Amino acid sequence: MPSSPSSSPTSKSEAPPPAAAGTADLVIRVRGLVTRFGRQTVHDGVDLDVRRGEVMGIVGGSGTGKSVLLKEIIGLMRATAGRVEVLGVDMLAADSATRRAVQGRWGVLFQDGALFSSMTVAENVMVALKEHTRLDPCLIQELARIKISMVGLPPDSCAKYPSQLSGGMRKRAGLARALALDPEILFLDEPTAGLDPIGAAAFDELIGTLQRSLGLTVVMVTHDLDSLYAICDRIAVLVDRKIKVGTIDMLLADPHPWIHDYFHGPRGRAAAVKR
Ligand SMILES: Nc1ncnc2c1ncn2[C@@H]1O[C@H](COP(=O)(O)OP(=O)(O)OP(=O)(O)O)[C@@H](O)[C@H]1O
Numbered sequence: 001m002p003s004s005p006s007s008s009p010t011s012k013s014e015a016p017p018p019a020a021a022g023t024a025d026l027v028i029r030v031r032g033l034v035t036r037f038g039r040q041t042v043h044d045g046v047d048l049d050v051r052r053g054e055v056m057g058i059v060g061g062s063g064t065g066k067s068v069l070l071k072e073i074i075g076l077m078r079a080t081a082g083r084v085e086v087l088g089v090d091m092l093a094a095d096s097a098t099r100r101a102v103q104g105r106w107g108v109l110f111q112d113g114a115l116f117s118s119m120t121v122a123e124n125v126m127v128a129l130k131e132h133t134r135l136d137p138c139l140i141q142e143l144a145r146i147k148i149s150m151v152g153l154p155p156d157s158c159a160k161y162p163s164q165l166s167g168g169m170r171k172r173a174g175l176a177r178a179l180a181l182d183p184e185i186l187f188l189d190e191p192t193a194g195l196d197p198i199g200a201a202a203f204d205e206l207i208g209t210l211q212r213s214l215g216l217t218v219v220m221v222t223h224d225l226d227s228l229y230a231i232c233d234r235i236a237v238l239v240d241r242k243i244k245v246g247t248i249d250m251l252l253a254d255p256h257p258w259i260h261d262y263f264h265g266p267r268g269r270a271a272a273v274k275r
Pocket of ligand 1: 037042060061062063064065066067068069
């Protein structure tokens, strides 16, 4: 396992997308998802397939339902209608034990790291290990130390409280916690929000390196065009209450007005230049 990932990121836009997968290689399968809040319809028949080992970015205008979709996939919210399968389990129909078992196979990084403020970084990472395993306490401490090192935090951050860390360090600590149980899937909600451009690029590089070395499937809600170019294999765009999925090159050629403006606007052009 890498102690401090340092290899330079490969622009995913240059790489061919992972081979089209059969159903067996799908780790997430969303079908006909409908989400309504009162009279507001946020999703109206959303379909999404995420293949094992790919990095899927989720983008869309403000309020198009990116975060709600993520919450519905990880079971924090219940869709009005439709089907969500994760790792072959129908999450809406499964009993609580089955759902819990699947939940142990993914990690989530929320925007601010969502760390417990009264616990040190190491204690935060140990929470899931204590809850989901029966490992010896010394081994749990050692595993937490390894995860904290994997995300590039110095050893002395283990004993620090979240309030003693910078925003970027808090995100790394949240990532260490998300990786605690060696997940197969990593869900990220706007991982680079609030970071300066250099910090954001370093975080993208970390995600890319961890994804490759650990063979993770990553699902990432983001507004960050640089992240899309740097680490995403495919991108799911929420438009017109549905989803369009493609590689960056496919979406660059898409005539939908929002997609065109997003990828060909000033920020899109600036991100494309860095490819
Ligand atoms: N619990 C809720 N009750 C009622 N409406 C909600 C609830 N959660 C979200 N919404 C609405 O659903 C819509 C989609 O919200 P969501 O947070 O998913 O947007 P988003 O695409 O992530 O936006 P942003 O990019 O601004 O973060 C919004 O109009 C929001 O007000």
